[in-house]
Amino acid sequence: MTASPETRTDLELEALYRDLAAVDLRPLWTITEQLLTPTPQPRAVPWLWSAATMKPLARRAIELVPVERGGERRVLSLQNPGLGGRPYAAGTLWGAIQCLGPRETAPAHRHTPGAVRWVLEGEGVWTTVDGDACDMHPGDLVLTPSWNWHDHVNGGDSEMFWFDGLDLPMIEALDAVFFEQYPGPGENQPAPAEHNVSERAHPPGTRYVRGAVDGPLTPAPSPLLVYRWADTAAELDRLAADSDEPVTTLEYVNPTTGASVLPTLGCSVLRVRAGGHGPAVRRSGNAVFVAFQGAGSTVIDGQRFHWGPGDMFVAPSWSAVEHAADEESVLFLLTDAPVLRALGIHREQVLPGPQTVTGTFTPR
16 A cells, blocks of 8 residues: 555655754754744743841851862852752842851952852951952942952951852853862962052942943943942932932943943842832843842732842843832842843833732742
């Protein structure tokens, strides 16, 4: 019995697919819809990690886990449940809480991923970045650009907690991660004679832009390594006095170029007025938020996330995000926007009205 033309074609097509698979080839026509989606389809999901859960665990880690060569850092990374066990807050961003106990020192090392530190609480700690010891206080932003030596020293008698943000997942995806321990002598860089050299070399001036950096600019790490909360708060006050907007946003910038502080990472602060309710906005690229002051809530794709000081939450690419505050509040924001701007693929959409809330997130 002779096979029909249709059956013969089906058998030949199955044979083609087997032969393609045998030599590690994939026919695009069978996977186009998976690869070229109408909108971004991040694997990461909106999530929140509460300070009430993280800080007691961090304090237990201070008691049980020494900071020394080998362990390198006492860090609790934000592990997004959508990423299959990867220790990342989102597909392109690492977020974490780092803690340092009294009189402790975290050894010096360097790596190609760039990093930022946003101080949550504590005093007496400094981060030395390529020889410049940057004193750290709550609300300060400290940069450790790619391949800069850096170590952390607690010269005081109290613990310190800060948020760590890195582009590690992005650099890993580019197969460009390099890491090196400080060669010595000793585990740390030599104690500098002076602290905060970069801060004195770049006096107050153009350190912020309202909203966000406009378009791609020359990508280079900021030579200013520490941005003080007192300066940031003063700029927020100045802008708030001239506007009745519910949310005021400042992006930290390289004072010499006006670009984002690092080529791969953008950092901003958002002040939400008491009773303020911002618009719902979608942006391409991932975002990690850290609540610093006040209390409020953020709706992400219809789910409400309540937050207070020290809480951290993530909004994956193209999520609809809108903030509201019960009292005047401040959020720190870390994004991968500089990369998207540089590649010409950054996109933003303001939605016509508030989202319909379909549920409220319950932290673990």
